[in-house]
Amino acid sequence: MELKTLTFLVVGATFALYIWIAIKARAITTSDFYVAGKGIHPILNGMATGADWMSAASFISMAGLIAFKGYDASVYLMGWTGGYVLLAMLLAPYLRKYGKFTVPEFIGDRFYSNTARMVAIICLITASITYVIGQMKGIGVAFSRFLEVDFATGLFAGMAIVFIYAVFGGMKGITYTQIAQYCVLIFAYTVPAIFISLQLTGNPIPQLGLGSTMADGSGMYLLDKLDLICQDLGFAQFTAQKSSTLNIFLLTMSLMIGTAGLPHVITRFFTVPKVRDARSSAGWALVFIAILYTTAPAVGAMARLNLMETIQTGEIGAPEGNLAYAEVPSWFTNWENTGLLEFEDKNNDGRIQYYGPGIADEAERYGWQGNEMVKVDRDIMVLANPEIAGLPNWVIALVAAGGIAAALSTAAGLLLAISSAISHDLLKGIFMPQINEKQELLASRLAMAGAIVVAGLLGLNPPGFAAQVVALAFGLAASSIFPALMLGIFAKSVNNKGAISGMLTGLGTTVIYIFWFKGWLFIPGTAMAPDNAANWWFGISPESFGAVGALFNFLVALIVSGFTTPPPEHIQHLVEDIRVPRGADLAVDH
């Protein structure tokens, strides 16, 4: 069967499944809409959290970044898993014990201030919208490929689907759908990885294949061979470190504490029956996430190897050593149509030269006039990978369905967090306490629709690859929400003024630092300085700044609290109460 028809069939079938589940589990009450009745088993909740968590950034973008950045992309691997350790030990059980719907609600109560709640809402919306922009980029890539249209059209198609999908169901619908989505996405991710690992190394387990010898009889380890080819073609070695240790350290830290501060993930831990379950839910979530995250390095490395070997078919420098453009495989042409892959025959020899700056002198001797793969969008690698490896069409269709599942599930979870912040915290909690449940639900659906439009439009000109945009969102969450939550639980002495000034400092410095180099509201052309190491403050990249913002947040909160009135006694009792599991309200009535 033709690939396009097959893709439509597979994607259509998975959609039918999600919609069927969503209808079966429609949200009836407000509490259902936000937290699924607090009655979900830790293993299932862990699976749903995994789907919620693993977005277009993890599924579509991350392995592509690993393919091109090698060791440096470890930041995403460690950053997006290590945060769960913090979540399980520092936040989840205590927030579950407190037993409210949303993060701003906890911050507002713990710091006994509606202003604190407002500030938390602003932090939450800023981080979540940025995150949705990253998803939109991923959705645009997936849809543009499988509908065979340009990126912008793909993005609009994706927006329409997300709109219908997220506005339709609430958390309960989403939770069960996300379990199905997890199964689809993990199957779609691991199947091609297993095939490719078998092809290249003879070992069906990608995690082991990456550390094995090549099956081509050379007896060379795969990673050594990859390092060698990278070097021969003038690129940096795959396993070598390229950016500064400081940036790698700070970015990993930002992603870790951002993970623990992202509202749509934290909300997940309000949905388990007990405090004990909140702890183990984080563990189960990480198990399900780790399956994809430990496979990703193999996918990235093997995709890079296959890509280079597809183009450099023979000896480097030999006239016939490079792939002739007339003979490119169909995946190449298909991705060229989306505008995400571009080739330019600089030396008019009809062949493709793909090389790095390391062999500039030799290249001149060969008559090469520059790298001719002028654009290889990192976000296409996972989707293109099975095609590059020549896997059957059904595998390719499956990967498209998986990528869309990943992007949809996360976008839906984030939109829910945004909409609940607006309808539940902002309207019901602060401005219009008299509205009834129905009006609150309506407001939340309108807020979702608005967020989709804003994120979609900003997603047209994303400030980076999906994973990089998402990294910015983590920086924002890291610098604003995580410190406030942690101090709220672990430092009884932190008061309203401390928390508010801390959050504002953290978010403010991080937002300004990011916009300074990425453009105000990410609008192209409005950046104040070129985004490169020479301009960065102490060489810290905007993606990594969240950890610094968080440090400012902690310091300011502690210092201000030290000079102002300590929190009232009932707040101190509240903190003591959330520190012990017993007495968590057992609201398991659904």
Added chain:
Amino acid sequence: MKSASEYWRRNLRLVIACIIVWFVVSFGFGIILVDVMNNISLGGYKLGFWFAQQGSIYIFVGLIFFYVKRMNKLDREFDVHED
């Protein structure tokens, strides 16, 4: 009846121990000491690279379940567990 402050102290001690392991395997072996660790190999992996892209993730998973087990025990010991 054991005191709440003692329970909290024991909790903090456990969390700090886990956080140290968390820090050492990722930031330590995977980032700061990566070059030193890379002199050792594990199959086709250089060890520092392995910690950064594989090992730290496995250890994170183990760490959370270790913490869960110890906390559940601690809850019972101080009689603050649920139901």
